[in-house]
Amino acid sequence: MNHQRRRFMRTMLSAAAVGLVTGSAMPGRLLAQAASGRSEGTGLAGLLSGDFKLGTALSNTTLLGQNPDIEALVAWEFSAITAENAMKWEEVHPDAETWDWQRADHFVDYGHRNGMYNIGHTLVWHSQIPESVFVDGHGRLRPAADVNKTMETHIATLAGRYRGKIHAWDVVNEAVTDEGQWRESHWYKSQGEDYFSRAFHLAREVDPNAELLYNDYNMTIPAKRDFALAQITKFRSRGMPIHGVGMQAHVHLSDPEIARLEASIETIAAAGLDVHITELDVDVLPQAYDYMGAEISTNFEYSDELNPFAEGLPQNVVDELAARYESLFRLFLKHKDKIRRVSLWGTTDGESWKNDWPVRGRTNYPLLFDRDGNPKQAYRAIAGLKTSVRKSS
Template identity: 75%
Template sequence: MKKTMMSDLSDQRRQFLRNALTVAGIGLVLGSASPRRLLAEALSAKAGPSTPGLGALFAGDFKVGTALSNTTLLAQNPELEALVSREFSAITAENAMKWEEVHPQADTWDWQRADHFVDFGHRKQMYTIGHTLVWHSQIPESVFVDTHGRLRKRGEIVRAMETHIGTLAGRYRGKIQAWDVVNEAVTDDGQWRKSLWYNTLGDSYFSRAFHLAREADPGAELLYNDYSMHLPAKRDGVIDKIAKLRKQGMPIHGVGMQAHVHLDDPAISELEASIEAIAAVGLDVHITELDVDVLPKAYDYMGAEISTNFAYSEELNPFPEQLPEKLVDELAARYESLFKLFLKHRDKVRRVSLWGTTDAESWKNDWPVVGRTNYPLIFDREGEPKKAYYAVAGLKGGASSG
């Protein structure tokens, strides 16, 4: 069961909070004020200017970001929000802006989490990424199928896309710096994914989504986002398809490489080849969903197809309590090598975003095996920096682990 960061406040942090509130003259009875926001701001001040976070350390190279979970966006985790605002310069909505979450029915919109996300980014002056406008997954079936179970007509599906993008991107016009416009539309062999989008609209849905996003928010950067982008066939397929559509006038600024990697693959050279190839055609590179899986592989390919699930077994969940020190060191070395690569190509890489902030909230705990415990990020379950954090920060002369 995932814990909230509030349940794990140490005595030292509790004392810090009491002192901070006392100094600020804030009573414990706050009336109509927001105690969670005051808590987050007090905790955010803890680090002080002498301990710059990763966003500040890498400010001259690229944005460093994280994804905010629905738990955080419901304002139930002020300490984590404080950690995010201290350490990162970019944020992505992990789930709050996906179709089924924000637009579950044709005439229903749920703005609570998305509004909180955008407000948080605005208040903290962070590079804010909307994720994602068009995807084959996490979308209501009713977009494609009517109440009688029949596939909707092409025109109805186009209008559904137009309404969705116009309403969602339009609501946050000028407040979102970048949108993942289309997500995961190409298979690992470089072909169009035969999704309901493609099967009903053909490849025109792809370019239509980008045009609609540009109409809704002319100032936002527009991105295509996908996993396994280190695979040459997939990378080349994506580049070729985008090149064709750009010649026809499709607006696009960059490509997101999700980078859900493992301790030992893909090779750094494979990632580098894709960074160089994407940049060579005039597109920005965004590392969009970085995490490092430390558990045994339950599949024979690297990827993030969320429909894939495997049965739980102790062999696939070997570290339910803590990660062995050997793997702690390997994780740190892997993150260090990845960020060395990104620094080498700082002229091509615009942003590096981890897919989550702490191990407690990582989606890798339950995918592709429900119930197992993973350790893929640079902050542990209590929000404390791991060796991996210090390895990354150390590349810019940042904090030492002592």
């Protein structure tokens, strides 16, 4: 890149950064054209770089090369990335003889090129996995030894392909119920509780340097959190390697309360584990039948009452969303000594899973960037937490 080009890029990126914090941001497309790659101190991740890593999830559409503007925006604004779906079992390993590496390879390459902290998601989960892992062609359950071997091969192949290139793995995902029991998944029914520790041992054998995480939703429910931590503590005493717990943060405007989130952050950290705030989004729509979980098989019937903002958010809800994000990040900054990473579950509102879950056909606004890639008031509220500190210091 010649001197004039470098000077132009510095000027454009500096203007973008000032605009994003003050509210006079460049349009999403122009920002994307300006931000050809991430450098230290850029965007919101730069403001938070002394506190924790700031992440987002990359969709399959983006990883197929169909969202270059989002790729550029992510490179500017974030320091960590998670593959939203590309590394899930049914996506990357749809049957015993087939591996589809296109999206996962692009994810890893993109992260490497942009100096990102890469999170692999996920090695062992009860959902989005072919039934053939557990059931043969005649409808019979496969022997436990066969299922165990399949897990071993899957982890060895997937984690082995990206050894040294994935910084952290969500090794096991959502193994515990809200009531504080083992989820009676195919994994549990076949292997018993030992499948949990086995997955972590296998991941460590394949990639000794990757951070290993347990990831789950509703970890603010004491029964669930305490049961999960009790199992982790038990298995750690027997030598299971684990570094941290991912607290999925699919929250609503008012639920759960900040105090409940704080209690779980403190409890997980007190157990000697890093806290990762994962899958963060703020649902602004009416709660569907009071459901606040994240079980993807759950769906409720559409009604206009559950989709009140199809044409856009009214200003009072925009204000509520900004206030909610500000309170969340104020909490995260208070506990930055315990929190390794905060990752949103998507970059722009248009790509969020919350548009179709748990009610298909709704229009939601749960993230920091609008459908055109422009920063929202919520973004500026978070940035203001850091800029106010800098001005006062």
